[in-house]
Amino acid sequence: QVQLVESGGGLVQAGDSLRLSCAASGRTSNSYAMGWFRQAPGKEREFVATISWYGRNTFYANSVKGRFTISRDNAKNTVYLQMNSLKPEDTAVYYCAAAAGRFGTRGDEYDYWGQGTQVTVSS
Numbered sequence: 001q002v003q004l005v006e007s008g009g010g011l012v013q014a015g016d017s018l019r020l021s022c023a024a025s026g027r028t029s030n031s032y033a034m035g036w037f038r039q040a041p042g043k044e045r046e047f048v049a050t051i052s053w054y055g056r057n058t059f060y061a062n063s064v065k066g067r068f069t070i071s072r073d074n075a076k077n078t079v080y081l082q083m084n085s086l087k088p089e090d091t092a093v094y095y096c097a098a099a100a101g102r103f104g105t106r107g108d109e110y111d112y113w114g115q116g117t118q119v120t121v122s123s
Contacts, residue, residue, distance in 0.1 A: 002026045002112040004096045009117030012086055016121070020081040022096030022114060033103030034072060034079040035110055038092035038119075048094070049081060050103040059105065064090075086121045093118050 008020040022034070035050035049060045049070040058070055069082040079096060094117050097110035104110075 002028060002030075002032065002098050004098060004112055004114035006094065006096045006114045006117040009094060009119045011120045011122065014087055014121055014123050016086050017082070017084045018086065018119060020083065020094055020096075020117060020119070022079040022081075024077040024079070024098065028077045030100060032098040032100060032112075034070075035097045035099065035103060035105075036070060036079075036081045037095045037097060037107060038090075039095070039116075040089075040092040043092075045095070045107055047105040047107075050099075050105065051079065052103050057103070059103070061105075083119070086119075088121045088123045091119060091121050 003025045005023050031053040033052050036048040037045050038048050039045040047061050051058045051070045051072055055072050067085045072079045096114040098112040099110045
């Protein structure tokens with residue numbers, strides 16, 4: 001089992017930046033790809049970004065490409081999502097997820113999920 005805890009969310013203004021963190025505990029000795037997803041009120045959960053175990057490969061949703069950066073520090077069992085130039089449409093609960101297999105963009109490819117952290121961007 002892997003436990004994931006997100007932090008770093010908050011209320012910011014459009015154009016501001018935030019950095020989300022996701023701390024993993026439990027069976028972190030396994031090689032997990034990590035991803036970030038988000039869910040806005042009244043909308044389905046959507047993929048945001050993913051990163052491979054060694055961090056060599058990343059992939060982003062078109063809506064965040066060029067503004068968000070995913071990274072990881074395996075020594076600290078932590079994954080980050082640096083979010084710049086935030087927009088009101090980025091408002092959502094952001095979830096961290098871990099995948100035992102190759103990283104993907106679908107929620108069902110991930111085995112473990114955090115509880116989420118709220119990000120609210122005001123205009």
